[in-house]
Amino acid sequence: MSDAxxxxxxxxxxxxxxxxxxxxxxLDLGIKDGKxxxxxxxxxxxxxxxxxxxxxxxxxPGVIDAHMHIGIYQPLDQDALTESRAAAMGxxxxxxxxxxxxxxxxxxxxxxxAFFPEALSLSAGKFFVDYGYHxxxxxxxxxxxxxxxxxxxxVSSFKIFMFYGGYGLHGLSxxxxxxxxxxxxxxxxxxxxxxxMRGLTKLRERYPEANDFISLSLHCxxxxxxxxxxxxxxxxxxxxGLRAYSAARPPHSEGLAIFxxxxxxxxxxxxxxxxxxxxxxxxVEAALMMDxxxxxxxxxxxxxxxxxxxxxxxxxxxxxxxxxPIRPRADVDYLWQxxxxxxxxxxxxxxxxxxxxxxxxxKDPDNIWLAKSGFGGTEYLLSGVFSEGGKRGLSYPRMxxxxxxxxxxxxxxxxxxxxxIGYDADLVLLDPNESFVVRAEDSESQQGYSPFExxxxxxxxxxxxxxxxxxxxxxxxxxxxxxxxxxxPYGVGLKG
Numbered sequence: 001m002s003d004a005x006x007x008x009x010x011x012x013x014x015x016x017x018x019x020x021x022x023x024x025x026x027l028d029l030g031i032k033d034g035k036x037x038x039x040x041x042x043x044x045x046x047x048x049x050x051x052x053x054x055x056x057x058x059x060x061p062g063v064i065d066a067h068m069h070i071g072i073y074q075p076l077d078q079d080a081l082t083e084s085r086a087a088a089m090g091x092x093x094x095x096x097x098x099x100x101x102x103x104x105x106x107x108x109x110x111x112x113x114a115f116f117p118e119a120l121s122l123s124a125g126k127f128f129v130d131y132g133y134h135x136x137x138x139x140x141x142x143x144x145x146x147x148x149x150x151x152x153x154x155v156s157s158f159k160i161f162m163f164y165g166g167y168g169l170h171g172l173s174x175x176x177x178x179x180x181x182x183x184x185x186x187x188x189x190x191x192x193x194x195x196x197m198r199g200l201t202k203l204r205e206r207y208p209e210a211n212d213f214i215s216l217s218l219h220c221x222x223x224x225x226x227x228x229x230x231x232x233x234x235x236x237x238x239x240x241g242l243r244a245y246s247a248a249r250p251p252h253s254e255g256l257a258i259f260x261x262x263x264x265x266x267x268x269x270x271x272x273x274x275x276x277x278x279x280x281x282x283x284v285e286a287a288l289m290m291d292x293x294x295x296x297x298x299x300x301x302x303x304x305x306x307x308x309x310x311x312x313x314x315x316x317x318x319x320x321x322x323x324x325p326i327r328p329r330a331d332v333d334y335l336w337q338x339x340x341x342x343x344x345x346x347x348x349x350x351x352x353x354x355x356x357x358x359x360x361x362x363k364d365p366d367n368i369w370l371a372k373s374g375f376g377g378t379e380y381l382l383s384g385v386f387s388e389g390g391k392r393g394l395s396y397p398r399m400x401x402x403x404x405x406x407x408x409x410x411x412x413x414x415x416x417x418x419x420x421i422g423y424d425a426d427l428v429l430l431d432p433n434e435s436f437v438v439r440a441e442d443s444e445s446q447q448g449y450s451p452f453e454x455x456x457x458x459x460x461x462x463x464x465x466x467x468x469x470x471x472x473x474x475x476x477x478x479x480x481x482x483x484x485x486x487x488x489p490y491g492v493g494l495k496g
Contacts, residue, residue, distance in 0.1 A: 008032050009468055010048035011427070014059035017396045018419050019405035024396055026056065031425040034467035039421060054429050057462060060400055061419050062093025062426025065378050066407035067276065067302065067348035070097045070131075072104045072374065073358055074446070076119060080126035083353050083376065084483060085444035088128045088472040090379035091428035091461040092349075094416055094486070095129050096407070098159055098217075100136035102180040104169075109138075109181030112145045116153060120485060127483030128471055130426075132411070134159050134217060139182045140192070143199040150203060154487025156210060156412050157274075159217045160196060162257045165189045166223035169323070170373050171230060190260065197270035204271065213412030213489045215272035215300075216265075220257035220283065221249060221324055229253075234369065242312040245368050246325040251280035254324055258283060262290035265297050274300045274410070277350055279307045279324040281334040288343065300345040300410055303335050305384040306377055308347070310451060318360055318371040320451035322350065336392055339402070346407045347385055351378040356448045376447045380438060382428065384452070386459035390432075415491030424491075425468035434460040444477060 007030040016027045016039075030038030030047065038047075045051050065087060071079045087095050099119060101109050108115055112135065123131065136159040137143050149155040165176060165188040177184050186192075197216060204214045226249050233239055233248040258275060265273050275287050278301055291299045306322060311329040314320050338344050352374030361370035377384075385399055400418075408417025415424050435458045440450040464472035471478050 005047055006049060007037060007043070007047050009050040009052065010043050010045065011052045011054050012043070013056050014054040014429070015056055016419055017058055017060045017400050019061070019397055019401040019417070021397055024058070029059070029419065029425070029427070031468035034425055036419060036421055036423050036425050039419070057429040058396065058432050059419065060091065060382065060428045060430060061404040061417055062424070062428055062464070062466065063091045063382050063403045064094040064096070064407040064413060064417060065092045065349050065351065065381055066096045066346055066411060067304070067350045068095050068097045068378060069350070069352035069374065070095070071099070071106070071122075072352050073354045073372070076106065077122040077126050079353060080123055081481065082444065082446040083351060083378070084126070084128040084131070084481070085477050086351075086376065086379040088464050088466075088477060089444050089461065091382040091430065091464050092378050093129050093426035093428075093464065093466050094413060095127065095131045095378070096134060096157075096411060097131065098134045098136065100159070101138050101142075111141055112149060116149065120153070123485065126481055128477065128481045129466060129483045130486055131483050132486040132488060136161060137196050137199070138180050138188065139186055140195070143195055146199050146203055147206065150207065150214070154490070156213045156488045157215050157217060158196065158200060159219070160193050161219045162193065162261065163219065163221040163223045163226055167226045170371070171369055190264070193261070194264050194268060197264055197268035201269050201271075210412070210489055212272070213410070215274055215410060216270055217274040217276050218257070218261045219276050219323070220261055221253045222257045222260070225250065225253035225256065241317050241368050242314060242320060242326050245321055246312050246327055249323070249325050251282035251327070251331070254278070254280055254283035255286035258286040258290055262294055262297065262299070266294045271296070272298050274302060276302050277304045277307065277324060277348070278302065278335070280327050280331045284335065284338050284343070301343065302346055302348060303339065303344050304348055304350045305381050306350065306375070306451065308332065308335055308339070309384050309388060309455065314451065316451045316453055318366065318368055319375060319449050319453070321368060321371045321373050322375060323373045336388070339389070340392060340394060344402070345410070347381070347402045349376075349378040349381045350374075351376045353445055353447045355446065359449070375451050376445045377450070377452060379443050379445060380452055380457065382430065382461060383457045383459050386430065386432070387457040390459065412489035413486065413491070414489060425465060427465040428461055429463040431460050431462050432458070434458070436460050
């Protein structure tokens with residue numbers, strides 16, 4: 001037998017789940033040089049340097065968590081180390097992280113030509129999973145740097161936080177220029193958003209071969225609506241906790257922001273728009289209306305596992321504070337229906353590790369207004385979708401599309417998101433019958449609590465492989481960080 005026929009690893013008896021494939025087949029997977037090299041019903045053990053029996057567990061492509069935040073509440077290098085461990089335990093093999101200048105993250109303003117190389121340096125050797133970054137142009141100078149970011153660092157996705165111009169990260173604020181660390185003459189407003197879109201259109205024109213993978217993501221809430229309703233709700237003693245926070249950031253604020261963003265995209269011919277973490281019926285309905293109104297704009301719609309598993313009556317209360325807010329049960333059920341209808345493109349965690357000491361006010365720990373926004377949850381992304389989606393009739397291949405294939409295609413990760421010859425051998429082995437109760441103490445995250453505490457989920461990740469290497473094995477992280485920074489488009493030769 002030739003050396004070429006010898007495989008680095010063979011994983012036998014995998015019930016392979018693939019996007020775009022209706023059948024779940026029992027197959028053997030052969031891996032060589034970090035890629036899937038052979039997929040057959042029976043690969044001879046003689047061809048394997050290393051042999052593993054999956055014992056008929058489900059095999060999903062490595063999950064792509066396309067919306068995470070690393071370094072927002074603790075130093076970036078520290079956060080990358082611990083939170084990518086949490087990702088690995090949940091079957092996530094690629095982490096795409098939103099980052100910006102200003103307070104939090106590196107706590108620096110200024111140009112990305114200084115900021116981003118520092119972020120990459122802090123990231124190197126710290127991730128247990130492969131990783132990339134989405135970047136938010138906060139100042140006018142950053143718009144001019146988008147070409148450099150794409151050229152030099154393969155950053156093909158950018159972000160707008162629509163509420164930042166006049167509302168704080170955690171509540172009311174009149175200090176947004178200080179928060180964003182931009183000059184007092186600058187404005188983070190609709191005009192700035194328009195110019196970002198025009199800059200992105202120019203970038204796509206300059207690189208037509210990458211047109212499909214250059215996109216703009218938007219956090220859609222309107223600051224003026226949030227400010228007005230927060231003042232009203234804070235004065236209403238009948239509303240407390242998550243229900244109050246949801247009322248203070250009402251769903252129509254999401255809908256209005258989506259209308260504005262969509263028209264600006266139409267005006268600027270900004271063709272690839274990602275509507276992030278849609279949390280409510282009104283938000284999704286607005287997104288679908290804009291899809292119909294502007295068919296030449298390629299809209300993608302995202303929801304989070306938090307908005308699919310939690311509602312305003314969640315017993316974890318303040319620990320589940322996030323932007324946009326957790327919503328009433330009727331919104332949760334509507335989001336699931338749109339997932340089942342094929343109207344949602346991908347599901348993410350929006351993971352932002354915020355320790356208990358930072359999350360809640362020491363003086364008034366139950367005060368929802370004083371709690372920080374955001375929480376971790378990447379470790380429960382696959383299990384959460386598998387458990388609740390399975391109850392509602394979501395098929396395994398559709399789960400693979402939502403968690404793997406669709407984000408890979410949108411964000412230019414063309415050697416990820418599938419179990420196929422030539423693709424990165426990123427694989428998750430999941431036991432579909434094992435149930436477990438979420439306990440923060442069992443997580444690799446350094447957060448110390450979970451908004452999902454006490455939820456029983458069915459479908460447990462048993463092993464995670466990154467490019468053929470075992471990085472998580474039945475409760476233990478294996479080895480040292482081996483995640484690579486992914487310049488995008490990644491694997492252009494595999495289009496389609």
